[in-house]
Amino acid sequence: MDLANFLMALFEQIDRHARCRSWKDEQMELYDAMRTTFAARDFTDDEMSDETLYRVLDNARFAPSGGNRQGGRVIVVKDPDTKTALGRLCLPQLRVYGEQRRGGENPWQSVQPTDIDVEKVWNDESIPAVIPMFEDLSQTPTVLVIAVDLSVVASMDKDLDRVGIISGGSIYPMAWNILLGARNEGFGGTLTTLLAAQESKVQELLGLEPDVAVAALLTIGKPKKQLTKLSRKKVEEFTTVDRADGPAFTG
Numbered sequence: 001m002d003l004a005n006f007l008m009a010l011f012e013q014i015d016r017h018a019r020c021r022s023w024k025d026e027q028m029e030l031y032d033a034m035r036t037t038f039a040a041r042d043f044t045d046d047e048m049s050d051e052t053l054y055r056v057l058d059n060a061r062f063a064p065s066g067g068n069r070q071g072g073r074v075i076v077v078k079d080p081d082t083k084t085a086l087g088r089l090c091l092p093q094l095r096v097y098g099e100q101r102r103g104g105e106n107p108w109q110s111v112q113p114t115d116i117d118v119e120k121v122w123n124d125e126s127i128p129a130v131i132p133m134f135e136d137l138s139q140t141p142t143v144l145v146i147a148v149d150l151s152v153v154a155s156m157d158k159d160l161d162r163v164g165i166i167s168g169g170s171i172y173p174m175a176w177n178i179l180l181g182a183r184n185e186g187f188g189g190t191l192t193t194l195l196a197a198q199e200s201k202v203q204e205l206l207g208l209e210p211d212v213a214v215a216a217l218l219t220i221g222k223p224k225k226q227l228t229k230l231s232r233k234k235v236e237e238f239t240t241v242d243r244a245d246g247p248a249f250t251g
Ligand SMILES: Cc1cc2nc3c(=O)[nH]c(=O)nc-3n(C[C@H](O)[C@H](O)[C@H](O)COP(=O)(O)O)c2cc1C
Pocket: 037, 038, 039, 040, 131, 190, 191, 192, 193, 194, 195, 230, 231
């Protein structure tokens, strides 16, 4: 990068940072929101009001879904005991996640067999949670469970011999819209999926029908610290022209 480009990038960064500082009271510029919606897990005691949450959901509902079937469901979990129970249901999966990470594996990937003893780790309550938030969700200001009715979702890869990915496309846009909307309102949160591994227990706990899949648990609150610079790959690192082995797309 030559000096002129470096200075230009620096000024853009400063300008973006300055505009981000006014995030509290103003509607955000879309690209600012996209670049600064990080996984917030550490919250102040501030609650998001029901009025604000309704506004967030009222905008998030414009997310797309396959064939516009709109099978998404949102459960606003207010009961502290239910929040706690949901967090605890995540702990065995989180132990597996942590041990795989410690062993240098990509946790929960579906391609290679794991080297860890999943059953042993799953049941070993002496292993500390690598993400402490799940040990007690009762104080998390806003907890949302996002689910999707599979009886209306077009799962175009359902006959392929690999883990399904398409079905998620009919629900995660809405989940992400909720987090973008929360960011726009001065809040933050994290999209988490550990809960899905215990789907039948979640369905029982929340009264969800058997065909309604658990897609995510969103934890939302006022972040203690707002990050403005997220670590992500550059466009050139994941975009190529014409073929996967084609030249990097540089704009
Ligand atoms: C599909 C998906 C699943 C995720 N599952 C979890 C999870 O189970 N628990 C968790 O704490 N974070 C979870 N995350 C949050 C990611 O860890 C986070 O988005 C990522 O590390 C980037 O963090 P950053 O935006 O703060 O840089 C998930 C994110 C996505 C998109």
